[in-house]
Amino acid sequence: MANLMEDELFRAFTTYAAIVIVKMLLMGPLTAYYRITRGSFANIEDVARKSADEQKKLLRTHPDVERVRRCHLNDLENIVPFLGIALLYTLTGPELSSALLHFRVFAGSRILHTISYVCALPQPCRSVGYFAGFIVTSSMAYRVLSTVLFL
Amino acid sequence: MANLMEDELFRAFTTYAAIVIVKMLLMGPLTAYYRITRGSFANIEDVARKSADEQKKLLRTHPDVERVRRCHLNDLENIVPFLGIALLYTLTGPELSSALLHFRVFAGSRILHTISYVCALPQPCRSVGYFAGFIVTSSMAYRVLSTVLFL
Amino acid sequence: MANLMEDELFRAFTTYAAIVIVKMLLMGPLTAYYRITRGSFANIEDVARKSADEQKKLLRTHPDVERVRRCHLNDLENIVPFLGIALLYTLTGPELSSALLHFRVFAGSRILHTISYVCALPQPCRSVGYFAGFIVTSSMAYRVLSTVLFL
Numbered sequence: 306m307a308n309l310m311e312d313e314l315f316r317a318f319t320t321y322a323a324i325v326i327v328k329m330l331l332m333g334p335l336t337a338y339y340r341i342t343r344g345s346f347a348n349i350e351d352v353a354r355k356s357a358d359e360q361k362k363l364l365r366t367h368p369d370v371e372r373v374r375r376c377h378l379n380d381l382e383n384i385v386p387f388l389g390i391a392l393l394y395t396l397t398g399p400e401l402s403s404a405l406l407h408f409r410v411f412a413g414s415r416i417l418h419t420i421s422y423v424c425a426l427p428q429p430c431r432s433v434g435y436f437a438g439f440i441v442t443s444s445m446a447y448r449v450l451s452t453v454l455f456l
Numbered sequence: 457m458a459n460l461m462e463d464e465l466f467r468a469f470t471t472y473a474a475i476v477i478v479k480m481l482l483m484g485p486l487t488a489y490y491r492i493t494r495g496s497f498a499n500i501e502d503v504a505r506k507s508a509d510e511q512k513k514l515l516r517t518h519p520d521v522e523r524v525r526r527c528h529l530n531d532l533e534n535i536v537p538f539l540g541i542a543l544l545y546t547l548t549g550p551e552l553s554s555a556l557l558h559f560r561v562f563a564g565s566r567i568l569h570t571i572s573y574v575c576a577l578p579q580p581c582r583s584v585g586y587f588a589g590f591i592v593t594s595s596m597a598y599r600v601l602s603t604v605l606f607l
Numbered sequence: 608m609a610n611l612m613e614d615e616l617f618r619a620f621t622t623y624a625a626i627v628i629v630k631m632l633l634m635g636p637l638t639a640y641y642r643i644t645r646g647s648f649a650n651i652e653d654v655a656r657k658s659a660d661e662q663k664k665l666l667r668t669h670p671d672v673e674r675v676r677r678c679h680l681n682d683l684e685n686i687v688p689f690l691g692i693a694l695l696y697t698l699t700g701p702e703l704s705s706a707l708l709h710f711r712v713f714a715g716s717r718i719l720h721t722i723s724y725v726c727a728l729p730q731p732c733r734s735v736g737y738f739a740g741f742i743v744t745s746s747m748a749y750r751v752l753s754t755v756l757f758l
Binding site for chain 2: 611613615617618621622624625628629631632634635636637649650651652653655680681683687690
Binding site: 355372381386393396422425426428433443449453454455 | 460461470
């Protein structure tokens with residue numbers, strides 16, 4: 306088992322997988338930050354100490370909070386498939402340089418996507434981030450299926 | 457590491473995992489397609505070039521877009537657990553025929569689920585797709601826990 | 608391949624991964640249960656046999672259903688990163704006792720989170736569940752990145 310982590314290819318996968326997972330995980334505290342600063346909560350128990358009037362106000366949705374939540378969901382929709390495909394792709398034994406190219410472009414594209422989404426940068430910033438990541442995952446999926454296919 | 461991909465069982469897992477991941481990933485462009493054809497966007501920057509009046513119209517939700525989004529979320533809720541459990545199940549070394557049965561039923565059930573959901577086919581099409589996938593994942597989880605349990 | 612499952616560390620990972628995946632998977636039927644008992648559905652085909660008047664009522668959202676759905680989404684946002692990071696962490700070969708501590712705290716924290724969320728327990732029950740899980744995943748991510756980093 307320890308051998309796997311002596312392999313440069315698997316270490317590269319591990320590094321970039323951990324980076325994008327941590328990026329995705331940080332959307333949680335970011336949502337909490339927006340909920341508190343914008344005063345927009347989803348659950349009655351989160352505003353239990355306030356008066357009934359204030360509770361009503363605090364339980365409304367806020368566009369900034371919804372924006373961060375959409376960004377988080379988009380991460381789940383794209384980073385999770387990346388993790389699955391990238392693991393299988395790594396196990397097919399591609400060239401290290403080719404794998405690094407895939408991983409780096411993906412990590413960069415998702416960071417661009419997050420910044421574009423949360424800061425509401427003008428299009429096509431967000432779309433470029435999304436499609437770059439999509440193309441990387443598709444390219445790896447193609448390699449996996451063309452190498453390993455066993456139906 | 458290369459040995460893993462010479463194993464028929466692991467190749468079968470890889471193939472079906474890649475298929476359901478690609479299916480899930482395609483929900484992204486499908487959502488974009490529905491957003492554009494139905495004229496229903498979630499972000500102000502996506503309709504930046506339109507007049508204020510048109511923007512208001514384009515930022516409303518549309519039932520068809522919401523339907524695709526629910527289908528996508530359901531994929532995340534079911535395909536992601538499948539990927540985790542199926543990897544562990546494969547590593548417990550089940551019979552190839554038994555593994556293939558699980559993987560094929562799951563892939564078929566999720567394709568049925570997606571078609572039923574997006575095309576709004578009459579029930580119980582969608583429920584059958586959902587529960588068939590659910591039973592496959594549960595059956596594999598049972599095998600994993602009964603073989604490996606180490607608390 | 609079979610060797611992996613003879614390793615106590617990997618068996619511990621497999622056990623706790625399977626437990627939290629099954630927990631997450633059970634949120635699906637729980638949502639269905641709340642939808643049926645609260646009479647709150649999302650799709651027109653789910654209420655096809657009812658009269659137009661009843662359909663309108665049954666297609667409204669219900670706070671209890673939305674609560675379970677938020678809990679399910681929070682599981683996806685936190686359990687999925689855990690699965691990825693915990694697999695990589697296990698492959699870096701940590702001490703068994705240290706790994707077990709991480710896995711047990713995480714599993715416990717997510718069960719606490721689910722109960723707190725679904726039953727709307729007073730805060731900070733849910734937040735404690737959330738942050739305990741968050742800290743476990745972060746701690747494992749730190750170990751992974753500090754051991755393996757290969758950019």
